Amino acid sequence: MRLDVLGHVGSRQNSFTSVIATSFFAYVDNDRFSIGHGPGLFQAADNRRVRFGRGLRSDRANLLGS
């Protein structure tokens, strides 16, 4: 199930793929995708995008992501 998600994202051939895949690994490894958020739901999205965030006060407070 998890490999399906990674394979789906990794099929995009560009220089940013590795970053995206890394993000997925990090999130999956930390169980950030809860039960019920399976790959079928992700693949049905109309619009898949990459999000970047920057802490404005203390980077340390934001390192865990959102």
Added chain:
Amino acid sequence: MSPPELEFRSAAPDDASRLVAAFDWLFEPPGSRPAQWDPLVAEERLRRASSSAAATVLLAEHTGELVGFCTVYLDIEPVRFGQRAWVEDLAVHPDHRSLGIGKALLDGAKQWARTRGAMHLELDSAFARTEAHRFYVREGPSWDAVCFGWLL
């Protein structure tokens, strides 16, 4: 430092009309025009953003010509991270790219948000915009993630 011969300011509601035309920069490949795009609706939204205390539209002008813009909003207040600022649109005229205008606009958005109590600033970008991604990565984001959206 701002690129030379450029002026940066927050848009006034009367700037909305010419700003709408500048959105064509975002629709060029690898971008695309949203199916629901309506210039009149867009103009009204830009007027609201430029007159709101919780949003601004930053402009970059070169001898009076619009060469870049950035919309930024104070939106949600996540329990874990506090007030968020969201950059929704960031675009530079095709003839004025790689001159530091995008960075100046992003820095302006951070400053605008910071002075209004935001704790973090975020944006998202379509997978196909790989050049933009390289710029955002150079700007040292504190994190990156993958977004998914559904039209309602």
